[in-house]
Amino acid sequence: MNPERIVERQQINQQEYNAIREFLEKSCGIVLGDNKQYLVNSRLAHLMKEQGFASLGDLVKVLYSSRHRKLQLSVIDAMTTNETSWFRDNHPYESLKKIILPDLSDRKIQNAAIWSTACSSGQEPYSVSMSIQEYLRSRPSTLPGVRIVATDISPSILKEAQTGLFDNTSLCRGITEEYKKRYFDSINGQWRIKPIIRDRITFKEINLLQSFFLLGRFDCIFCRNVLIYFSSANKEDIINRLADALKPGGYLYLGGTESIPHYTDRFEAVRFKHGMVYKLKE
């Protein structure tokens, strides 16, 4: 029988479930609905077995202690969703190439900066970097010093992203044969992203619930498919702090099911044929 199903049979009492929910919302913003006990069971099963916890109650007893920072990070790691793909939804990368990068070039921006705020295993910042490279093929001497900062709350997923190594299954989700040849080297049955794409990216651990003031200011921010997990209060707070982190006229991409209107009037929506981006009002 599937090990997840065995654990599913363990009863989580309401107090333990509430303690996990409270821990997750406070530490990383994730809001769990009322009846997600099965999710907690299945996602924490491996960790509990590995760390020798006989029950969720035992884990909860030590989870709040600051001495157990490593355990806290492992719980966050296990409970976060890292689902991602190359050029996810396509339109952000098309409009980046066709509208935003030309706009930055025309304004002769030096050291343009783009932030991928919840970069998961790296497909998002690498897709941004490939889009920049494609743009530079047609306008080679523009955007001097352009750089990308890629961050995530999860140290283990960031480590994976930083290796720049992907298998065939991952590449099947959005990389064309042409891009595979142009931007990847084959290494022992895997694919390594070429230095020309990797070298303009810096990876850092950042929790969006905490201050990111020190990262500096950006011309464009990708904050995609992460706010959906957060409460309205946290969404509002993060969107306003992202606005502070943008340069005047900077751009913000959200995920397909995420939007701004109720949270701030500091942005205007710029619509394209297949999607949209938010532009900070000047």
Ligand SMILES: C[S@@+](CC[C@H](N)C(=O)[O-])C[C@H]1O[C@@H](n2cnc3c(N)ncnc32)[C@H](O)[C@@H]1O
């Ligand atoms: C579903 S993935 C989205 C990846 C990528 N942005 C995309 O759209 O394909 C969500 C990512 O958000 C990260 N995450 C969750 N809570 C976070 C937080 N409080 N601060 C920063 N990253 C967080 C997770 O670790 C995960 O890698």
